[in-house]
Amino acid sequence: MTPSTLELSGNGLTLHDAERIIQGSIECLTVPSATRKHVIKARRALEALMDTGATIYGVNTGFGRLSSQRIEPEEVLALQENLLRSHAVGVGQLLSIGISRLALALRIQALIKGFSGVTMELIDALIEMYNRGVVPAIPEQGSVGASGDLTPLAHLALVLLGEGYAFVSRSGHEPQTKPKLLSGRVALRRAQLKPHHLLAKEGLSLINGTQISTAILTEALLRARHLTKVADVAGAMSVEATKSSLRPFDPRIQAIRPHPGQMACAANLRCLLAESEVMASHATCGKVQDAYSLRCMPQVHGTLRGALDYVTGVVECEMNSATDNPLVFADEGEVLSGGNFHAQPIALAADIVTAAVADLSSIVERRVENLVNPDLSGLPGFLTPYPGLCSGMMLVQVLAAALVSENKCMSFPASVDSIPTSANREDHVSMATTAARKAGAVVTNTTRVLACEILCAAQGLEFHRPLKAGRGAEAAYRHVRQHVPPLGRDRTLHRDIETIDRLICSGSLLAAVEGACGALV
Numbered sequence: 001m002t003p004s005t006l007e008l009s010g011n012g013l014t015l016h017d018a019e020r021i022i023q024g025s026i027e028c029l030t031v032p033s034a035t036r037k038h039v040i041k042a043r044r045a046l047e048a049l050m051d052t053g054a055t056i057y058g059v060n061t062g063f064g065r066l067s068s069q070r071i072e073p074e075e076v077l078a079l080q081e082n083l084l085r086s087h088a089v090g091v092g093q094l095l096s097i098g099i100s101r102l103a104l105a106l107r108i109q110a111l112i113k114g115f116s117g118v119t120m121e122l123i124d125a126l127i128e129m130y131n132r133g134v135v136p137a138i139p140e141q142g143s144v145g146a147s148g149d150l151t152p153l154a155h156l157a158l159v160l161l162g163e164g165y166a167f168v169s170r171s172g173h174e175p176q177t178k179p180k181l182l183s184g185r186v187a188l189r190r191a192q193l194k195p196h197h198l199l200a201k202e203g204l205s206l207i208n209g210t211q212i213s214t215a216i217l218t219e220a221l222l223r224a225r226h227l228t229k230v231a232d233v234a235g236a237m238s239v240e241a242t243k244s245s246l247r248p249f250d251p252r253i254q255a256i257r258p259h260p261g262q263m264a265c266a267a268n269l270r271c272l273l274a275e276s277e278v279m280a281s282h283a284t285c286g287k288v289q290d291a292y293s294l295r296c297m298p299q300v301h302g303t304l305r306g307a308l309d310y311v312t313g314v315v316e317c318e319m320n321s322a323t324d325n326p327l328v329f330a331d332e333g334e335v336l337s338g339g340n341f342h343a344q345p346i347a348l349a350a351d352i353v354t355a356a357v358a359d360l361s362s363i364v365e366r367r368v369e370n371l372v373n374p375d376l377s378g379l380p381g382f383l384t385p386y387p388g389l390c391s392g393m394m395l396v397q398v399l400a401a402a403l404v405s406e407n408k409c410m411s412f413p414a415s416v417d418s419i420p421t422s423a424n425r426e427d428h429v430s431m432a433t434t435a436a437r438k439a440g441a442v443v444t445n446t447t448r449v450l451a452c453e454i455l456c457a458a459q460g461l462e463f464h465r466p467l468k469a470g471r472g473a474e475a476a477y478r479h480v481r482q483h484v485p486p487l488g489r490d491r492t493l494h495r496d497i498e499t500i501d502r503l504i505c506s507g508s509l510l511a512a513v514e515g516a517c518g519a520l521v
Helices: 015-023 033-051 073-087 097-111 120-131 150-161 184-190 202-207 211-241 251-255 260-273 277-281 297-319 344-372 394-409 432-462 471-481 494-506 508-517
Strands: 005-007 028-030 091-094 134-136 139-141 165-168 327-329 334-336
Touching: 005 015, 015 097, 015 211, 015 297, 028 120, 033 120, 033 327, 073 150, 073 202, 097 120, 097 134, 097 150, 097 211, 120 150, 120 202, 134 150, 134 184, 139 150, 139 432, 150 165, 150 184, 150 202, 150 211, 165 184, 211 260, 211 297, 211 344, 211 432, 211 471, 211 494, 211 508, 251 260, 260 297, 260 471, 260 508, 297 344, 344 394, 344 432, 394 432, 432 471, 432 494, 471 494, 471 508, 494 508
Parallel strands: 005 028
Antiparallel strands: 091 139, 134 165, 327 334
């Protein structure tokens, strides 16, 4: 099995696997023969029940409030295609290709657990779509996160029928640019695939699930986890620039309040600040205590780490769960209706990411204020060599404040909201996709706030040259200076912020730091 191939069995999918799928480094999905047998067994059990004439929700009945409507045998197949078409009412921006690709893989993962009662032919058709680079175009708005992510999953599933819209993200001969949006039929034809014809229950099984909200949250979670280390790097640079103390990061302090995240952050800060000439230069100053935003980084950054660890557990559990309804239990020959499609676990987890990352942005912005305010930093006002004539980085702090305020506006938890749907049959919903989308937006804003801090901290370090910062902080400073020059007289700074944002998102900043001081925890 090549490194670009991933075997899906219904179990064992990890956050790291999901990251590789989002990045496009997993080009081929396979399913082991034992898993195929479970799928086939469940389908046979469902068909056996269908042959008895038993009433089975979504197979020979309508959906939601219409579940009491009996469907005639000759209309059972049309029912499934009608379901997809009627539910594809999504609006708004399209999800990124990486998120949509992950949603497709997660939908396959849920179906091959062998509780949905679909045919192996359907799953193979989905796998072929993935393996040939067909990525459904999915609008981001339209799901309330219960009864599954019905609307966005309907857009995903329509491509299987040769309808809807899709991208072909790998064709071998196309340049590495964003693929063009194609109709579902053209996308399948370009990938040399034929439309799939649904059998009983297959349309329902394609849209009952939490794979859209899970995919959106997974992408936000991966970026948030990256920011935990970047925040330590930015904070270490600010400690150096403001000539703050290393003492609050002493391991003895962490040991008597041993939250794992707190201890990890403090260890990172000690590593990043090791061998600092700047720190040695003010060892005997009369400063007693630093501002909380500098002194309490282990406690605040560490809390984010703990929250993200919890969310990682929720996400990995969801990625390996059966979220269909009804579910087929082949060994007992039963079909049971339940609520595994309800995305409340994902909704609450997404709100936790939003709150924790928004709080990170808040403490980062306070460090920016400490850097630009001469009454706090001891540095020239707004970090300009020409205060008065030049405004320096005055508005960088204003930008950070604006982004933090926006984060606060988005921090009302979506998971506590609910609005009845489907004639009140679906009377409590999770709003998981809304929660996950908000989490992603807050992570994006916070990345930019960190870019503001790194820009200001690097400028602050200019006033301490030729003294060098600690190994990690110095490496971050030097990497920034390879792309962003020091500020002399005023210039337009938005491109500098965008550049540092790219250094963060690409991983190059963290790679440069870890290359100098070793892997951070």
